[in-house]
Amino acid sequence: MTMVDTLFGLVPAASTGQQWVARELQLVNWGGYDGHHAVRLASTATLLSGASGSGKSTLMDAYIALLMPHTTPFNGASNGGVVGRPRGKDQRNIVSYARGKLDESRTEDGTRERVLRGDGRDTWSAIAVTWADQSERLFTAVRAWYVPSAARTLDDVVAVRATCDGAFDLRDLEPAAAQRLSRPAVTAAGLSPFDTDREYTARLHLTLGIGATGDGAKAVALLGRIQAGQQIATVDALYKAMVLEEPVTFATADAVVEQFDKLSGTRAQMVTARQQVTALEPIREHRERIEEAGERLRLIDALGTVDDSASPIALWRDERRLGLLRAVEDELQGAHQDARRVVRETTARVDAARSELDGVRQTLWASGGDRLATAQRELRGAQERRDRAAGAR
Incomplete structure (x- = not known):
């Protein structure tokens, strides 16, 4: 591609001179901007002014989050005096902006954050910028994040990178x-999503003409350094911060630290999952018992009530009573038969005893038993005469 040397750098010779100018910045649930907000931008220049904490840096961070990689630190005013990797847990990050973090406090259970939204429930956040060129063509870039209630890092959220040829x-x-x-x-909302940051930024750089000969990433990185930088008091610091590129070893170190953070987060997720399994394991047994009880309840409901004589349960009760009565009847009949048998046996023994008594009597009479009876009668008569004589005297 043929280049033309200009005052501010190389410009493609075939360039039409078209320039894209940001026309509108939209925010949804970003930091202190709760709900949908739209900021109209002038075609010449826009000045943001306001008291400390009024949201200026939050707007700049939204622009940085839309255009720049996740390794780019947010505006210096957002993280003044804070250490840690860019957008890490020690600095402002996508998750904290999406939830609208206000402050944090120490509790017995650890550190607790006070947020505008997403406290114990899911939330989402989105940023969009619409650009226009001289021919009034519009181009919109969108970044959105769905933040589950359990999200702690950027890996836990659902990220969307998309563009739209027109307003959105x-x-x-x-x-x-x-x-x-x-x-x-x-896609149904009218956006064209991208799977990776590389594809997304490549579309932005190509459409908006950022960087020459494919150096859009370097141009955006330089812009990020300018926007996110703190106050620079010396030329040496200016040269180091704005001119020198970071060595590859720094990027490798950041990758290693990021990988360690991912592994640490994975371990924490595994520990949490194991605790969840331990806590939820008895649910299967409880579920089976609940289903069995529900089946019994449905069966009881299907049988009806005992008060309804036509219900199956009333019929079962009557049949059960009839069965019990028949069992008692059979038991009593058996006892009656046993009693009759005992009566027959006893009667036979009585008859035998009577026969034996008669035989003894006959033997007694044959052996002089009649004279004894006569003597006993005479004795009783003499005793009676004696008693009468004693009474007469």
């Missing part, structure tokens, strides 16, 4: 947010 209203993403910003839902 972030409020049209509400239905997609209800579906966790799934790709089909985002």
